[in-house]
Amino acid sequence: MSYFSRLISIGILFGVSPFSFAQIITWSDNIPSALQPFQNNPQLLASYTQGNIFIYGHPAVKTSVPTLKNNPQPSVSFNTAAIIVPANSQRVSETLTDFSHYVGLFPTLKSAKRIEQSGNIVQMKYKVSIPTPIPVLNFNEDVTLQHQIKANSIASLVVDAPIPYGVGKLEWFALDDNRTLITLTQWGDLNQPKGFIIKKILNAIPEVKLGIPSTSNAFILESLRNRFIGQNTAALNAGQMPNPQLNAAQLTKITQLIQASQQPVSVLHAPTSVPYTHGREGMRFTTTYHFYKHPPQQLQKWLSPVSYQELFPRQIKKVVTTPIQNQGQNADIQVNVGLGVINIPFAFKLHFNYPNDTENSFYATGGDLRFIKGKMELTELKQGSLFKITTSAKIDEKAPFLLRAMRSLPYHDVLPAVGGNTVFVQKVKNKI
Known part of the structure; x- marks a missing residue:
């Protein structure tokens, strides 16, 4: 069952959609910081993360999802994953804010194109391709996300997708001159899917909804592990x-x-x-x-x-x-x-x-x-x-x-x- 949750989580992460809208959406994110349950102390969270990927949830809170017209401030449960990488915070910042080079960083992305920008807000169009030997399970779609960059974070909003409503935030915190704590906190609405494959999987195996928050966060941070750390088996x-x-x-x-x-x-x-x-x-x-x-x-x-x-x-x-x-x-x-x-x-x-x-x-x-x-x-x-x-x-x-x-x-x-x-x-x- 977890194999199929991965397929769905990739759709959540990159907002798989055949449409894109080159119009900046007004959005002030209020996604909780990954540090919130740890006294806002990155060293404290790092003591749990160690050399692994550490994954945990947050209590339900209201957040802002402007694309959710009937309920733009839903109460949702965020999930966070954290990893420590052997790189300074400047290098981490340059990697995470260089959206055009997400291709090669995340293995499902085949192209990345900036379609709109206003100051520190960028809308990106990504092409996601996941071929399998079973054609009916293939993903080959265009993706649009809105990224909002701050000093040590990127908040992202799903613009349109088979999993149509979702928000997330990457944060990075310097632990010392050569180590940085990277966190990802996100939520996606799994109750209103639009994509054919995702609908089929969620209807057939509704249990996968329970595992998607963890696997989607792990997918992103495993990509960052491969970029900054490698295997070190x-x-x-x-x-x-x-x-x-x-x-x-x-x-x-x-x-x-x-x-x-x-x-x-x-x-x-x-x-x-x-x-x-x-x-x-x-x-x-x-x-x-x-x-x-x-x-x-x-x-x-x-x-x-x-x-x-x-x-x-x-x-x-x-x-x-x-x-x-x-x-x-x-x-x-x-x-x-x-x-x-x-x-x-x-x-x-x-x-x-x-x-x-x-x-x-x-x-x-x-x-x-x-x-x-x-x-x-x-x-x-x-x-x-x-x-x-x-x-x-x-x-x-x-x-x-x-x-x-x-x-x-x-x-x-x-x-x-x-x-x-x-x-x-x-x-x-x-x-x-």
């Missing part, structure tokens, strides 16, 4: 997974962020490689946290694969498990994703280990996706439980054709876990 040992280096006070703050925003918090880890029998395989892990007002005992069922069909009844058709022996069991999960215009059947074959009642780990043992690893943990708190899930999922070259086609999408090895984790924890919230 860390080699993991067998059975090892990355773990956010957060202390007790920081975990308490994360719990507070979740409670205030009603959105999970995620960490997209830096690149890693994992040992397999054929050699090392590059894999990207995401850790996601969510808080529930329930003790761990009431949440333990979600550690078992037999519960997945309850969470995703439209997609998961059958779950067959072996009896638990030596704290482990195998699971065969049959999935069918129907988009109206196309159906994509595939199977997960996973092995689960249960070292205790509040923890599991799992990895692929076959099926149509060979590269899956993950872990779930429940931690008891005074007023509930903090749920933590770390996963990586990657479409391999031997996957069935319809799945393998998704490898043509940008960051196919990065974003599935971001969206999948976010959807999973929120589906659990909706079930308990």
Whole structure:
């Protein structure tokens, strides 16, 4: 499901539309700063971000969307992602405000043309092209966004699009002479889609709406990681997974962020490689946290694969498990994703280990996706439980054709876990 959320999120990010309007729109953005939940202190946010991409939500607030004629000041929930890059703020500013060179920075853009400018306000027309082996899923559209530049930020307004209403803000903050914190805070209205493909996907898999804010932010910041940082892959040992280096006070703050925003918090880890029998395989892990007002005992069922069909009844058709022996069991999960215009059947074959009642780990043992690893943990708190899930999922070259086609999408090895984790924890919230 997260593969298709990426396709939608690209449409949100660049406002895919066959039309463009070369008329500056009067707009005073009131998008919250990414620093707002962190005492407006970039060093404090940087302490959570570290060498990763840190993703979190904001409490619902009123914002300004002048294109939304019937409700130009809607109450919306913004989502932010942050990354630290090894570059000074001047270089970051020059890169982010050079809209014509977004081509080459973001992998979906094929051309960028300025169509109108008034002072620090610029309207840009972008061409977005995302070819796939399945023509019905291709994107090949023109895009128009209005950018408004300030000293250390760019606020952007979607002018017209299949996801027709959206706003966002890039900000950058100097941490020292050679490091800059970059943040992206945005919102897009997923309830009034106009695009054919997006309508089909959202109607068939409404759950993807839960994962789009995180994946769309991760898409942009992963592009910035590639520009400023590169891969710098860390080699993991067998059975090892990355773990956010957060202390007790920081975990308490994360719990507070979740409670205030009603959105999970995620960490997209830096690149890693994992040992397999054929050699090392590059894999990207995401850790996601969510808080529930329930003790761990009431949440333990979600550690078992037999519960997945309850969470995703439209997609998961059958779950067959072996009896638990030596704290482990195998699971065969049959999935069918129907988009109206196309159906994509595939199977997960996973092995689960249960070292205790509040923890599991799992990895692929076959099926149509060979590269899956993950872990779930429940931690008891005074007023509930903090749920933590770390996963990586990657479409391999031997996957069935319809799945393998998704490898043509940008960051196919990065974003599935971001969206999948976010959807999973929120589906659990909706079930308990």
